Amino acid sequence: MPGLVPTARPKPLLRGEGRVRRPLSGKSIRDRGERQSRLRLPGWQDAQHSSRDGVLQRPFRFHRAEAFMMKIIKGDLIKLALDGHFDVIVHGCNCQCTMGAGIAKTIKEVFPEAYAADLSTPKGSREKLGSISAATVTRAGQQITIVNGYTQFHWRGAGVLVDYAAVRTVMKQVKLRFAERRIGYPRIGAGLAKGDWTLIAQIIDAELEEEDHTLVEYLA
Structure with missing residues (x-):
């Protein structure tokens, strides 16, 4: 698929027969056909799901804190x-x-509407940290929402510029x-803002738990 280069995916936590599983939250996850884990740890929960033919499948276990994790691909986020x-x-x-x-x-x-949304916010206000502005545009008959997340105060300055608490609030x-x-993003706060991507990735995973979210590592 043009512009889409998969990298190694996180190891799935639900294992079984390749069926769609439904955790207690009601969202469905598709396991990857691996052997079911029998390890029971604090925080794990049991659940059952009836298949479409009405046959009750075996119980499975998932860890709510890790069941939905960041996907990673290489490509051009905007494309x-x-x-x-x-x-x-x-x-x-x-x-x-x-x-x-x-x-x-x-x-x-590419999306001047997103910049217009940025311009509608107070320039130079620290109160913007952790907030978002957004614009929904239509391109080739489909809608895309661009979210400007205010994760750093200034683009000038030495040292780390990203505000980790602001990243968390933005993702909330x-x-x-x-x-x-379907949510996509680059390495927010870890490029020109010089933040620690390992820490930022943990924040994003925690705050976007149970969402379909993907890191796009730039590939020209």
Whole structure:
């Protein structure tokens, strides 16, 4: 598929016969046909799901904190969104209403509506940290929502510029407003903002638990 290069996927936690499983939350997950895990640890829960033919399948176990994890692919996030792979894309912004570098600059050029949403917020306000602005656009007959997440105050300065607490609050809002949609994002806060991606990835995984979310590592 053009523009979409899969990398190693996280090891699935639900194992069985390749059937669709339904955790207690009501969301479905598809296991990968591996041997069912019999390990029981604190935090694991049992559940059962009737198949379409009405036959009750064997109980399975899942860990609610890890059942839905970040997918990782290589490609061009914006192209993938335009090609219909994502309903929502999220990127990190500063609070200065610039969008003048990195993927923010490309988003500004391709989706001027997203930049207009950024300009509608107060320039230089620290109160924006952890908030979001968004624009929903139509391209080639499909809707894409671009989320500007305010994860750093300024683009200038030495040291780490990303605000980890702001990343967490941004992702909480993304989950609240865009649940059950296909969400894509770059390495938010770990490029020009010089943040620790390992820590940021853990924050994203925790806050977007049970959502379909994907890290797109840039591949020209």
